[in-house]
Amino acid sequence: MTKAWSGRFAAGAHPTAERFTASLAFDRRLWPYDIQGSLAWARALAQAALLTPSEHEAIAEGLARIEAELTGGTFPFRPELEDIHINIERRLQELIGPAGGKLHTGRSRNDQIALDERLYLKDVCDGVGHGLREVQRALIGRAVEGLDIAMPGYTHLQRAQPILLGHHLLAYVFMLERDRERVAGCRTRTDVLPLGAAALAGTAFPIDRAALAADLGFAAVAPNSLDAVSDRDYVLEFLAAGAIAGMHLSRLAADLTLWATAEFGFVEIADGFATGSSIMPQKKNPDVAELIRGKSGRLYGNLMAVLTTMKGLPLTYNSDMQEDKEPLFDSVDTLEAILTVLPPMLATLRFRPERMRRAAGENFATATDLADYLVRKGMPFREAHEVVGRIVRHGIAQGRDLLELSVGELRDFSPLIEDDVHDAISVEASLRARSVTGGTAPDAVRAALAHARTLAGEG
Numbered sequence: 001m002t003k004a005w006s007g008r009f010a011a012g013a014h015p016t017a018e019r020f021t022a023s024l025a026f027d028r029r030l031w032p033y034d035i036q037g038s039l040a041w042a043r044a045l046a047q048a049a050l051l052t053p054s055e056h057e058a059i060a061e062g063l064a065r066i067e068a069e070l071t072g073g074t075f076p077f078r079p080e081l082e083d084i085h086i087n088i089e090r091r092l093q094e095l096i097g098p099a100g101g102k103l104h105t106g107r108s109r110n111d112q113i114a115l116d117e118r119l120y121l122k123d124v125c126d127g128v129g130h131g132l133r134e135v136q137r138a139l140i141g142r143a144v145e146g147l148d149i150a151m152p153g154y155t156h157l158q159r160a161q162p163i164l165l166g167h168h169l170l171a172y173v174f175m176l177e178r179d180r181e182r183v184a185g186c187r188t189r190t191d192v193l194p195l196g197a198a199a200l201a202g203t204a205f206p207i208d209r210a211a212l213a214a215d216l217g218f219a220a221v222a223p224n225s226l227d228a229v230s231d232r233d234y235v236l237e238f239l240a241a242g243a244i245a246g247m248h249l250s251r252l253a254a255d256l257t258l259w260a261t262a263e264f265g266f267v268e269i270a271d272g273f274a275t276g277s278s279i280m281p282q283k284k285n286p287d288v289a290e291l292i293r294g295k296s297g298r299l300y301g302n303l304m305a306v307l308t309t310m311k312g313l314p315l316t317y318n319s320d321m322q323e324d325k326e327p328l329f330d331s332v333d334t335l336e337a338i339l340t341v342l343p344p345m346l347a348t349l350r351f352r353p354e355r356m357r358r359a360a361g362e363n364f365a366t367a368t369d370l371a372d373y374l375v376r377k378g379m380p381f382r383e384a385h386e387v388v389g390r391i392v393r394h395g396i397a398q399g400r401d402l403l404e405l406s407v408g409e410l411r412d413f414s415p416l417i418e419d420d421v422h423d424a425i426s427v428e429a430s431l432r433a434r435s436v437t438g439g440t441a442p443d444a445v446r447a448a449l450a451h452a453r454t455l456a457g458e459g
Contacts, residue, residue, distance in 0.1 A: 023083045033119035040215045055099040062096040106205035110229040110317045114194035125187035131339030136456040138343040143169040151356035162360040162427045163440040173452045175248040182241035190234040193218040197228035200316040230316035239303040246299035253292040265355045270348035302327035366425040373424045377416040
């Protein structure tokens with residue numbers, strides 16, 4: 001079949017080269033946006049008197065028929081026509097005759113592809129933003145339950161200080177809020193019309209690009225034709241935002257996989273989001289959480305792939321840029337899969353408050369509170385740190401935690417210690433003491449929860 005560019009060539013494409021350069025297998029998902037852009041371009045051509053009213057009507061009707069074929073699964077895809085753009089254009093010519101050949105007047109696949117990607121990515125950003133908000137809402141729902149559940153906070157995977165479960169879960173809500181902001185920012189910078197840039201120098205026909213932008217719902221017109229067709233920073237920005245979101249979601253999944261172990265025992269993952277072992281009958285594996293954690297690697301890899309593809313390209317368009325689509329589509333699919341499965345998994349977690357509360361008070365978790373107690377009695381913090389370190393060493397040697405040491409034993413290390421010391425170093429006292437904005441005190445966490453609900457559109 002004759003190529004759209006075959007006039008220059010005396011011989012046809014070699015079959016292996018034809019297969020190698022074809023992109024139809026993956027860019028076909030852009031068809032709704034290609035038709036949307038072509039309909040708008042036909043209107044612009046008609047307004048510029050480059051199509052007669054009857055030609056414009058025929059093109060619009062032909063594209064409507066093609067849309068119906070694509071929607072119904074009857075469209076005759078032809079891999080030899082390279083990509084979705086030429087497939088649609090050639091089918092239009094088959095359906096309406098020579099008028100179909102006028103649709104590409106003043107338009108290049110270069111600005112056509114950039115248009116389709118930008119239209120697609122705007123929708124994707126909306127969808128991913130919604131998905132992130134649903135995860136936030138699921139976390140908020142569980143954080144409400146965790147307002148009175150104490151657990152250990154960790155540094156270096158060692159128990160550090162008591163915190164509230166709700167405080168821990170809300171940390172991810174605020175991380176995901178920044179992810180939503182990044183995706184929204186990407187959408188804003190994607191919302192720029194490239195159509196009319198043609199191959200690289202701008203179209204030679206009197207197209208009103210501002211009217212075209214308004215027709216297609218773009219907020220602005222690309223001010224430089226070279227830039228419009230040669231950059232993919234909007235793709236990169238989405239991939240970067242997706243990789244960062246994937247990192248946050250991976251950390252959440254890592255917490256859940258740890259908490260579900262027998263060693264932690266803080267949570268049980270519902271049967272519907274776990275799997276068993278093919279050989280060990282007792283096993284319950286957190287496969288969904290592990291795969292969420294694992295898929296962050298795909299998101300990172302896709303970002304690096306496109307960055308590497310783009311880094312050395314001279315202006316303007318190069319076929320290398322065809323390599324942006326598969327990583328983009330894979331990241332979109334990966335994020336959408338994660339954001340679909342995570343809310344119901346979070347909603348069905350079964351927390352074990354007793355195990356968490358017990359762990360929150362073990363391993364000298366309130367040692368910092370004892371140092372703070374001495375500071376309030378007038379001791380410099382560094383001296384207090386040293387004193388409490390000796391008390392901890394004594395407790396370890398005795399096999400007893402802080403609250404198991406008598407007031408008399410504690411006073412041996414400092415005469416500032418009085419009978420009120422045990423009240424100051426309980427888990428509940430530790431939590432109450434951290435009442436600063438953003439802290440883990442119950443009132444502070446309730447304030448953070450109210451803020452999180454507002455961010456997630458719940459208040």
